[in-house]
Amino acid sequence: MNLNIGINLNETITDAVVDQLIECDPSLAERSREDIPRTCTANRILAAIGALTSLPVFLKIKDFVDRNLLEESDPSMLNRGMFVPLYRDTEQIYIAVANPWDPTGEDTFSQQFPDLEVTKILAPVAEISQVIETVSRTTGPSQSELDAIEVENSDDEITDFNVTEKHAEPLAQLVAKIVSDGVKDRASDIHIKCDKDRVHYSYRIDGDMGEKYEIPIKLKDRIDAFLLNLMGLPPEERAKRPGISGRFTVNYLRRSIDMRFERHRTYRGYHVTMRILDKSHFEAKLGVGSLAFDSATLFELEKVMAIPAGIIVMSGPTGSGKSTTLNAMLRELNRPEDIILTLENPVEDEIQGVLHCDIKPNEFNPMIASFMRSDPDIILMGEVRDLDSAELAIEAAITGHKVLTTIHCPRASQIIERFEQLGIERWKVAQTLKAACAQRLIKLLCPYCKIKKTGLTEREIRKFNLDDEWRDTPIYQRNNDGCGECGGRGYLGRSALLEIIPITPEWSDQLSKGVISPYELELAVRKEGILPSLRKSGLQIVKEGRSDLEALRKIIDMSATE
Ligand SMILES: [Zn+2]
Structure with missing residues (x-):
């Protein structure tokens, strides 16, 4: 029997842990013993180990780690015994361990600090491993790590x-x-x-x-x-x-x-x-990390996600992080009362509770009926790339489903034309499309070596089509030589820029009657100036000193004004 929490325990101990799980939750006794670890979360199993060994359990340890103590330790040793030092005072040294029966951590520190008492606390393997990774990152790969x-x-x-x-x-x-x-x-x-x-x-x-x-x-x-x-x-x-x-x-x-x-x-x-x-990159959440959109963008995104039925499309070139954002949206929408089905090729990011299907393009048509019978509330389609997938999206939306998908085209307003090129009539798209979004990833300046720049030249103002206020706006630019933190690149990490065009009933009506073109809609939305656009969000990030105009120019056409 395996507890599946990333540590190896012998049979006697595993049995004792299962007994402890049953003691905490007697309803488990109805199941077979082999089944019990599978039905319990890793944290619950860890809690049982804590109860069994009378050790406290910390689910998060990153903020408690004494960096100096950590950096003095040998990462390969930490990795072998899955432990990290946390804190030291005059009498004790506290260490986090994943496996309380493995003596490596205790032995290491009682040899290093013979006068101190080693006190253990329990923490999940993933937490400890991430802390160890932060030290091994700065020292390059050691043989034992490889x-x-x-x-x-x-x-x-x-x-x-x-x-x-x-x-x-x-x-x-x-x-x-x-x-x-x-x-x-x-x-x-x-x-x-x-x-x-x-x-x-x-x-x-x-x-x-x-x-x-x-x-x-x-x-x-x-x-x-x-x-x-x-x-x-x-x-x-x-x-x-x-x-x-x-x-x-x-x-x-x-x-x-x-x-x-x-x-x-x-x-x-x-x-x-x-x-x-x-996976540690995938589990992106809306509002944090690379998806740390400003509050106006998050507000619009939440409004879009709340629509009861219809298609939400994310457009952008390859590598613009479209599916990362859609998956983050799916995580937000993931509730036990809804059935979520994904049709992807291949499946990249598995979310618990979601039905992921790996499906080849030529399998789409024969399987549509079967998908619809599985009665999903929300469908995520990896990409609309041909008539079959486009028809499935439209059909699902018409029958009251919420559909999230991506499409290859540069501008949000071109989404409708792309559907038309694939053979769908405009009125069908206009009536089912609820939000047309576009996304880009902008490189962020390395905060350790970025260079401050006071004001822009006349030429730059013209080149980037900026307002006069930029003349005196203090901004930052990339250090071409970079530094150790960014590996000489001058940039470190990326952030997503998002443009959202919600298709209101009024726009939908005008689009299907052919009164306005999708591009005219984009212009009208931009003129209102309320909704987040790629250019607006990009310039905001530059103003905040998190990126520079060069990085922005590489991902969007700066010659067009607002
Ligand atoms: Zn740097």
């Missing part, structure tokens, strides 16, 4: 590879480093490309491709074969297919991270793209 990366063995073939080909180990190490560096630097993708006489890999971070790292050309085929093997594919596959897609899981500091793999044949060999689907 060793911590294990590839999840999901079938026999992979186990065979590890056992029989011992000589392949340095290669496994190299792949582990490529992946762990990417996760550590919060890269979204890892690219491996073949040139005539070398292979190189690089990362996409905050939307930009970074430095290229070289790998000897002799490893070209072995890396390729190793990666295919991670997905249980024999190397012969690469000769058969021009493109290969797949998925595998890696373990990074005990966190499992899904990797989406795409490989296509090129003239010189291959080009591999690995998308890092790191």
